[in-house]
Amino acid sequence: xxxxxxxxxxxxxxxxxxxxxxxxxxxxxxxxxxxxxxxxxxxxxxxxxxxxxxxxxxxxxxxxxxxxxxxxxxxxxxxxxxxxxxxxxxxxxxxxxxxxxxxxxxxxxxxxxxxxxxxxxxxxxxxxxxxxxxxxxxxxxxxxxxxxxxxxxxxxxxxxxxxxxxxxxxxxxxxxxxxxxxxxxxxxxxxxxxxxxxxxxxx
Amino acid sequence: xxxxxxxxxxxxxxxxxxxxxxxxxxxxxxxxxxxxxxxxxxxxxxxxxxxxxxxxxxxxxxxxxxxxxxxxxxxxxxxxxxxxxxxxxxxxxxxxxxxxxxxxxxxxxxxxxxxxxxxxxxxxxxxxxxxxxxxxxxxxxxxxxxxxxxxxxxxxxxxxxxxxxxxxxxxxxxxxxxxxxxxxxxxxxxxxxxxxxxxxxxxxxxxxxxxxxxx
Numbered sequence: 307x308x309x310x311x312x313x314x315x316x317x318x319x320x321x322x323x324x325x326x327x328x329x330x331x332x333x334x335x336x337x338x339x340x341x342x343x344x345x346x347x348x349x350x351x352x353x354x355x356x357x358x359x360x361x362x363x364x365x366x367x368x369x370x371x372x373x374x375x376x377x378x379x380x381x382x383x384x385x386x387x388x389x390x391x392x393x394x395x396x397x398x399x400x401x402x403x404x405x406x407x408x409x410x411x412x413x414x415x416x417x418x419x420x421x422x423x424x425x426x427x428x429x430x431x432x433x434x435x436x437x438x439x440x441x442x443x444x445x446x447x448x449x450x451x452x453x454x455x456x457x458x459x460x461x462x463x464x465x466x467x468x469x470x471x472x473x474x475x476x477x478x479x480x481x482x483x484x485x486x487x488x489x490x491x492x493x494x495x496x497x498x499x500x501x502x503x504x505x506x507x508x509x
Numbered sequence: 510x511x512x513x514x515x516x517x518x519x520x521x522x523x524x525x526x527x528x529x530x531x532x533x534x535x536x537x538x539x540x541x542x543x544x545x546x547x548x549x550x551x552x553x554x555x556x557x558x559x560x561x562x563x564x565x566x567x568x569x570x571x572x573x574x575x576x577x578x579x580x581x582x583x584x585x586x587x588x589x590x591x592x593x594x595x596x597x598x599x600x601x602x603x604x605x606x607x608x609x610x611x612x613x614x615x616x617x618x619x620x621x622x623x624x625x626x627x628x629x630x631x632x633x634x635x636x637x638x639x640x641x642x643x644x645x646x647x648x649x650x651x652x653x654x655x656x657x658x659x660x661x662x663x664x665x666x667x668x669x670x671x672x673x674x675x676x677x678x679x680x681x682x683x684x685x686x687x688x689x690x691x692x693x694x695x696x697x698x699x700x701x702x703x704x705x706x707x708x709x710x711x712x713x714x715x716x717x718x719x720x721x722x723x724x
Contacts, residue, residue, distance in 0.1 A: 321537070328545060332545050335552065352679045353682075353686075355689050356689060359557075473678065474678055476677060476678040477677055477678075478672045478675075478681060482672070495563050497559040497562065498682060500558050500560050500682060509636060509690050
C-alpha cells in the first residue's frame, strides 16, 4: 500500500497575473485622470459644503488674485481661436500672425491687456509666464476688457458656463466688480468655485 | 508563467546546478497598487466643487409689491463687516436703537446658531432628508427635488446679505455656505445702502451717531 503523499506546494505565488491586472487598472486611471490646466497664479478657493462638481467642458474660469488681478481660462481650443478672431476684429488695429495664434492656443491663460497681446505672444513660453504674473486682464470701467472677452466667448459658445475662482482673501469690492461686469452682460447665472468641506456635525 | 523551468529531474553530481529562472512580481504589484491609489485620489480630488449663484437682472427692477410682501418677522439682514465680523438685524432697521444690530461671526456659534434657531421648522425637515441621503434611502435626484420643496416652505426665512467694502470674498462664501447648511431658501446679495452704513456707524459709536442727527 502506498502512502498518501501530500503534494509539495511551492510557497511561491505567481504574481504575473496580478501584475497584469494592476497595470491595466493603472492605465485606466492614468488615462481618465484629468489634470487641472496650468494656472498662472495660485488661488486658494474658500471652502463650502456644496457638493456640485464643476462641469468637464464648456467652462470659462475667471481667476481672481487677492490683489484683484484677473485671468481667464477658456477650455475649448476652437472657441479660443474664434474669440481671438472676434477680438482682432473689434480692435481694428490688431491682427495676429499664424505663429501668434498658435502661441495663443498653447498659453492656457488669457491675462494681458489686449494691446500687449501680440508682443506677449511673440515671447518664449518661459518669459510669457513671468509676463503674465504682473499683468492681468484690465477690469476697470474705462477699459473693461474682461467684459469683451466674456461677451465674445459667450457669443462663440452659447452653452458656456462661467465660473469665478477667487482667492479667499480677495477684498469683496474686487469680486463685486467682476459680478457687476457679468450682470451688465446679462450673465446672471454663474458659479463660484470652492473646495469641499464636510457638513458640520448635527446638520 | 513567469518561470522558465530548466530543471529536469534531480541535479547530478558534477553537473552545474540548473537554476530556477523565476521573476518575483510581488514588488511590481505593490508599486502598481500604490500608483493606482494615487491616480484614484487625483481623479476624485482634483475636481473642485462649485456653488451656483444667481444674481438678479440689472434692467428689471424688482417690483415694490414683491419686495414688501416678505413678512418682516422672517427677514434677517446680515451685514458683512471688516475683520471677519458679521452684523445682523431682524426685520426693519431700527436707526434709533443701536442695540438692534447684533455683532456676530462666521463660527458655528455665530450666524449659524442664530439661523438654526430661527429657521428650525424648515431645518428639521432638511436634516431628516440629509440623514436619509447618508443612509442612501433617497437617490440624489430625489434629494434635490425634495430639498427644493423643503426650502420653498412658506415658513422659511428670508436673508438679505449686504457685504461692505471691507469684507473679503471668504466672508461672502462663508455666509452663502451658512444658507446651505441652515436650509435657507430665499436669500439675496444686495449692495450696502446709506442707511446700512449709518446703522454700522451708530453701532460703533454706541448711539452717538443717532444722537448727532437729533441735534
